[in-house]
Every structure is written in C-alpha cells, then in structure tokens.
Amino acid sequence: MSGEQELGITESKEYNTGEWYAEVVQKAKLADYAPMGGFIVTRPRGYELWERLQDHLDGWFKETGVTNSYFPLFIPESYLEQEKDIVEGFDPEVAWVTHGGHDELEERLAVRPTSESIITPFISDWVRSHRDLPMRLNQWASVVRWEATETKPFFRTKEFLWQEGHTAHATNEGAWDEVMTRLDQYAKLYEDVLAIPVLRGSKPEHDKFPGADTTTSVEALMPDGKSVQGGTSHHLGQSFAEAYDVTFTDEDEDEQTAYTTSWGLSWRALGALIMTHSDDQGLVLPPALAPEQVVIVPIYNDENREEVMQYSSEIAAELQEAGVRVHLDDRDERNPGFKFNEWELNGVPVRFEIGGYEVEDEEVTVVHRPDGEEVVEDRADIADAVEEHLDAVFDKLYAAAEENLVENVRAVEDVNEILGTIGQHGGYVKTPWCGDDACEEAVKEKVHAEIVLVPMDDEAVPEAQLDDGEALELESDECTMCGEPAEEIAYFAKTY
RNA sequence: GGGCCGGUGGGGUAGCUUGGUAACCUUCAGCGUUUGGGACGCUGUACCCCCGGUUCAAAUCCGGGCCGGCCCA
Numbered sequence: 001m002s003g004e005q006e007l008g009i010t011e012s013k014e015y016n017t018g019e020w021y022a023e024v025v026q027k028a029k030l031a032d033y034a035p036m037g038g039f040i041v042t043r044p045r046g047y048e049l050w051e052r053l054q055d056h057l058d059g060w061f062k063e064t065g066v067t068n069s070y071f072p073l074f075i076p077e078s079y080l081e082q083e084k085d086i087v088e089g090f091d092p093e094v095a096w097v098t099h100g101g102h103d104e105l106e107e108r109l110a111v112r113p114t115s116e117s118i119i120t121p122f123i124s125d126w127v128r129s130h131r132d133l134p135m136r137l138n139q140w141a142s143v144v145r146w147e148a149t150e151t152k153p154f155f156r157t158k159e160f161l162w163q164e165g166h167t168a169h170a171t172n173e174g175a176w177d178e179v180m181t182r183l184d185q186y187a188k189l190y191e192d193v194l195a196i197p198v199l200r201g202s203k204p205e206h207d208k209f210p211g212a213d214t215t216t217s218v219e220a221l222m223p224d225g226k227s228v229q230g231g232t233s234h235h236l237g238q239s240f241a242e243a244y245d246v247t248f249t250d251e252d253e254d255e256q257t258a259y260t261t262s263w264g265l266s267w268r269a270l271g272a273l274i275m276t277h278s279d280d281q282g283l284v285l286p287p288a289l290a291p292e293q294v295v296i297v298p299i300y301n302d303e304n305r306e307e308v309m310q311y312s313s314e315i316a317a318e319l320q321e322a323g324v325r326v327h328l329d330d331r332d333e334r335n336p337g338f339k340f341n342e343w344e345l346n347g348v349p350v351r352f353e354i355g356g357y358e359v360e361d362e363e364v365t366v367v368h369r370p371d372g373e374e375v376v377e378d379r380a381d382i383a384d385a386v387e388e389h390l391d392a393v394f395d396k397l398y399a400a401a402e403e404n405l406v407e408n409v410r411a412v413e414d415v416n417e418i419l420g421t422i423g424q425h426g427g428y429v430k431t432p433w434c435g436d437d438a439c440e441e442a443v444k445e446k447v448h449a450e451i452v453l454v455p456m457d458d459e460a461v462p463e464a465q466l467d468d469g470e471a472l473e474l475e476s477d478e479c480t481m482c483g484e485p486a487e488e489i490a491y492f493a494k495t496y
Numbered sequence: 497g498g499g500c501c502g503g504u505g506g507g508g509u510a511g512c513u514u515g516g517u518a519a520c521c522u523u524c525a526g527c528g529u530u531u532g533g534g535a536c537g538c539u540g541u542a543c544c545c546c547c548g549g550u551u552c553a554a555a556u557c558c559g560g561g562c563c564g565g566c567c568c569a
Binding site: 006007008010016018019022026027033035036037148150151297298299300301302305332333334335336337338339340341342353355356357365445448 | 509530531563566
C-alpha cells in the first residue's frame with residue numbers, strides 16, 4: 001500500500017502549486033526537462049495538445065485571410081537593429097550565433113526572439129500597391145528569449161513554440177480591425193476550446209510590445225490567484241513600416257506608409273490549461289484537445305470475458321464511426337482499478353466502464369473525469385449520449401473556471417486596500433487610474449502585483465460579474481494612487 | 497539578482513553525521529495465477545548529476561560547476 005501513490009500525483013495543487021504542476025506535467029507524460037536549464041522536451045502527449053490547439057487556431061486564421069509562411073531562425077544583426085525599440089526591448093535576452101563551424105561570422109546572427117525584423121523587410125518588398133494590402137502572414141515557429149528565470153514547463157522556457165502573425169494594412173482602421181480580430185480569436189480559443197474564460201484589455205505603456213502603439217491581450221486567472229497573459233495582439237502603428245520601409249501606392253498614385261500589426265499565442269496556453277483544470281488526481285483535459293475523449297475500461301472475469309470484450313469493441317467501433325476519439329483499454333495484465341487511476345492521471349474526459357452488469361442490462365456506465373459523476377446510459381443511443389457527456393464535461397470545466405474568475409475580480413478605491421486585497425485573495429483588483437506609471441509603481445513595489453490590463457470597454461467584464469453589481473461598481477473618478485482625475489480603469493494582479 | 501533545500505536503477509526513498517559490501521518500495525520485461533478503484537508469486541534489470549581535491553579507500557568529506565524546487569527583490 002505504501003508505494004501505490006508514487007505512480008500518481010503526490011503533491012497538493014492547493015498547498016504546493018509549483019511542485020504539483022511540475023509533477024502533473026511529468027507524470028502525465030506531457031514534457032520532461034531538457035539537460036540545459038530553461039528548455040523542455042515536449043513528449044508526444046504534450047505535443048498532441050499543441051497540435052490540436054494549432055488545428056483550431058490555424059483554421060480560424062485561414063478563414064480570415066491569413067496565409068502561413070516560414071522565415072529563418074536567424075536574423076542578421078543589422079536587420080534587428082533597424083527598429084530601435086526592438087533592439088532595446090529584446091537585447092538583454094537575445095541569443096547570438098557568432099561562429100559557423102570554426103570560423104567567426106562577419107555579422108552576428110540573432111536567434112529570433114520574435115520575427116518582425118526579418119518579416120517586415122520582406123513585406124516591404126512584396127507590397128507595391130494598395131491592391132497588395134492587406135497582407136497577412138503567419139508562421140508557426142519557436143523563438144528564443146534568454147531569460148535567467150526558473151523553468152516552468154510551458155509557462156517559462158527559453159525556447160517556446162508559438163505562432164506569430166504579421167500583417168500590413170492601408171489604413172489605421174484596417175490595422176485596428178486586424179488587432180481585434182486576432183484578439184477575439186485568442187479569446188475564442190481560450191473560452192471555447194480550453195474552457196477558460198478570459199478578460200480582454202490593453203497593456204499599460206511600459207508593458208507594451210517594444211515599438212507598438214498598443215498592445216492588447218487576453219488574460220486568464222489561474223487558481224492560485226495569478227494572471228496569465230494568454231495571447232497578445234499588437235497595433236504597431238507606422239513605426240515598423242517606417243523603419244523597414246513598408247510603403248505602397250494608393251488609388252491616387254500617392255505613396256503611403258502602411259500600418260502593421262503582429263500577434264502571437266504560445267504554448268503557454270497549454271500551461272494555463274494544465275494549471276486551470278487539473279487536480280490532485282492528475283491532468284484534466286477538455287474534450288476538444290484530449291488525445292482520447294473516451295476510454296473504455298472493460299471489467300471481466302474468466303466466465304464473461306468474451307462477451308464483455310465483444311460488447312466493448314462494438315461500442316468502441318460505433319463511437320469511432322461517430323467521430324469520437326475512443327480508446328479501448330484491453331490490456332489483460334492490468335486490473336480495472338489501475339486503469340481508472342491511470343486514465344484519470346492522463347486526463348481523459350470521459351470513461352466508460354463496461355462489465356458483466358452493463359452487458360446484461362444493455363447499458364454503459366459513463367464517468368466524468370472532472371468530478372467522478374457516474375451515469376448509466378442505454379447501449380442503444382450511446383453515440384448520441386456521448387456527445388452530451390463530452391459537452392457536459394466541457395461545461396463543468398468552464399463553469400469552475402468562470403466561478404474562479406468572477407469571485408476574484410474586486411473593486412477597490414483605496415491604496416492600502418489594493419495591497420491587502422491582492423495579498424489576501426490574489427485575483428484582479430480594479431481601480432480608477434490616472435494612467436501614470438509612477439502610480440502603478442507605487443503598488444508594484446509593495447505587493448509584486450502590476451497592472452495586467454486596462455479593459456477596452458465594458459465587454460471586458462465577464463457577464464456573470466454584472467449580476468454582482470454593487471461590489472464591482474467604481475464610484476470614484478479619481479486615481480486611487482494619486483488623486484488626480486482617473487483616465488482609465490486598471491486591473492492589478494500578480495502575474496506568472 | 498539574493499537566500500534556502502535537493503540530485504542515488506524508469507518513479508519514490510534509505511545510506512552521508514562516524515569514508516570501506518549500495519538497501520527498500522514501486523515501475524518495467526518474461527512466465528503463471530488474477531481482474532467492479534492502483535492484485536499476487538517466481539525470475540531479470542545500477543553512469544550513486546558532472547569535474548577536480550583529500551585518502552590505501554569517496555554515494556559519504558572539501559572546492560567548483562550543472563540541473564530542479566521553494567522563498568525574497
């Protein structure tokens with residue numbers, strides 16, 4: 001008995017979140033640590049999550065005018081230097097290639113920390129007239145940012161997988177539409193696929209992407225009260241177009257400078273997914289991403305083995321026919337209890353238990369991963385029923401995450417209360433803000449929390465939150481920190 | 497960036513204080529018996545993180561490094 005725990009999760013999500021997370025990632029076979037600090041190896045089960053996420057997002061991109069392409073891993077130093085904000089913003093964390101074989105290179109090559117500086121010059125080449133616009137390129141790639149922080153698989157690694165979209169537009173409005181389209185798609189990915197509600201907003205001045213006019217993001221609240229920047233979409237204005245000479249001839253034959261955008265979402269989304277839904281039993285996955293949506297565990301003995309297996313395989317075949325990713329766990333050397341635990345650790349959303357009782361009564365016992373709820377369904381309409389169960393699991397996951405978000409947005413109009421509230425509960429604290437960095441700094445120094453977003457409009461507030469009326473209404477129109485007239489509503493939170 | 501803790505078969509640990517034979521649980525592979533919440537028996541499986549030092553002798557002591565986790569800025 002003493003050793004049985006070691007196969008499963010031994011750390012507590014609530015009390016030991018960091019170690020729990022590391023254990024889930026490794027024991028559910030999503031990733032391992034690489035030999036060099038800051039890098040991880042993504043294992044097939046982890047990569048499959050990324051692939052399914054990609055499928056969704058990539059499909060939406062293509063439906064909205066984006067084409068995929070691929071640019072080099074290396075960027076010549078002279079290219080990187082053409083946009084001064086990029087240089088300043090990323091310089092401390094760029095990895096450089098200085099040698100090819102035994103010979104020193106004439107020009108150092110940066111390992112891309114982001115690709116504006118190599119993609120924009122080509123957009124410049126390829127755009128001649130207004131008829132070439134808008135131009136929308138995306139690439140699925142990895143980038144390297146040499147930060148000296150501790151490794152957290154999917155959340156913080158020196159190299160990470162992401163997609164980066166780069167677009168050019170004839171007008172400012174065109175670029176704005178683009179920025180919002182991508183932000184909406186990121187929100188949709190989180191909410192409809194990952195079952196994680198997000199807040200949408202823009203970043204304060206100092207936290208913008210280097211060189212951007214506006215940086216927008218979707219933010220997700222983790223169960224430990226910290227906010228994760230889930231995806232970003234930048235309006236770059238004309239600064240990149242000017243730096244890299246993206247110009248075009250308009251309808252009146254005048255030369256114009258384009259407006260550009262860029263937007264990215266990384267595998268940090270997987271980190272948020274794991275952190276949000278998983279529990280002390282292991283990984284929990286929403287049906288849309290799960291490598292197996294349904295696992296069938298047959299329960300038999302010597303007498304009924306054949307009937308049970310027959311019955312189970314027929315159901316498996318029927319589900320597969322219906323487009324469900326189903327796995328029949330027919331391993332003879334493991335007993336059912338072991339299989340239950342193992343598939344729970346692996347996060348499979350729905351389990352079918354099929355034994356002598358089910359065969360006899362022409363039924364299936366259906367169990368939901370998130371809460372262990374058990375329902376007996378008729379064999380006859382199992383293919384329809386399974387869709388409902390998958391939806392039900394999604395709804396449970398979303399509801400739990402939404403509850404966490406709604407309960408943890410608080411309105412505060414006193415500085416000390418901001419500090420106290422964040423210290424005690426974590427989560428988001430919204431407060432009127434004059435827009436001055438110094439006022440944010442005053443809070444940041446004391447509680448290690450910063451402004452993670454300024455909502456763009458009221459829609460940034462989740463619907464359920466509106467019911468909760470009075471506690472969330474802000475009375476004051478003065479900056480909580482300095483008393484000057486407030487320009488915006490700031491959301492403070494601790495971050496990853 | 498500062499501090500603390502850790503690294504021993506695939507996973508989890510003991511051994512380190514007091515230097516000398518690496519022990520236990522589990523997984524894994526094979527065979528047999530089992531099978532409604534982590535079954536059982538037998539058999540098999542070791543670069544003690546790396547480099548250097550001290551020593552007749554280092555998992556153990558010393559120095560440096562690498563990797564991970566936690567706390568603080």
